[in-house]
Amino acid sequence: MALTPEQTAAVTSWVLAGDNLSTVQKKLIEQFKVSLTYRDVRFLVDDLNLALKDAAPKVDASDLTKATPTKPAAAAKSPAGPGADPTDAADEPSGSDPDDLPAGASSVTVSVDKVVLTPGALASGDVTFSDGVTAQWIVDNQGRPGFTKVSQPGYRPTPADGEAFMRELSATLQKRGF
Numbered sequence: 001m002a003l004t005p006e007q008t009a010a011v012t013s014w015v016l017a018g019d020n021l022s023t024v025q026k027k028l029i030e031q032f033k034v035s036l037t038y039r040d041v042r043f044l045v046d047d048l049n050l051a052l053k054d055a056a057p058k059v060d061a062s063d064l065t066k067a068t069p070t071k072p073a074a075a076a077k078s079p080a081g082p083g084a085d086p087t088d089a090a091d092e093p094s095g096s097d098p099d100d101l102p103a104g105a106s107s108v109t110v111s112v113d114k115v116v117l118t119p120g121a122l123a124s125g126d127v128t129f130s131d132g133v134t135a136q137w138i139v140d141n142q143g144r145p146g147f148t149k150v151s152q153p154g155y156r157p158t159p160a161d162g163e164a165f166m167r168e169l170s171a172t173l174q175k176r177g178f
Contacts, residue, residue: 108164
């Protein structure tokens with residue numbers, strides 16, 4: 001369907017103003033009584049050589065599953081000597097010495113329970129954040145981490161602690177074979 005120059009100008013101004021495809025589709029119906037499918041609106045915007053403005057994704061600091069590690073976690077020290085059990089190293093806290101961390105990093109220690117008693121959990125353990133707050137964590141059957149008990153009600157770890165927790169949790173679980 002071809003639009004009039006007035007309609008084309010309106011669509012251009014809407015897209016430049018930051019409207020998304022759904023909003024453009026609704027405005028076409030409301031203002032010009034032109035009914036287009038979402039796909040047709042997408043093609044129209046492409047034909048007009050317009051670029052949609054993506055709203056910056058809002059990062060939820062409380063959702064640790066979206067944290068992106070900035071560097072790989074440091075390798076944990078394994079017990080030395082004959083007869084040492086490599087799985088024992090994974091059960092010990094894997095946090096680093098705060099003096100060894102780069103500026104802006106946090107010290108978070110993560111430990112994994114040898115036996116998981118939480119229903120629906122694949123793994124569980126304890127974490128101590130850099131500010132001393134402790135929590136029990138789980139990884140559910142779908143691989144999502146979460147906290148079951150936190151020593152300070154309503155506590156939210158800092159973004160640095162959240163990233164450090166995810167790095168340490170990933171490294172510790174990989175050592176356990178997860």
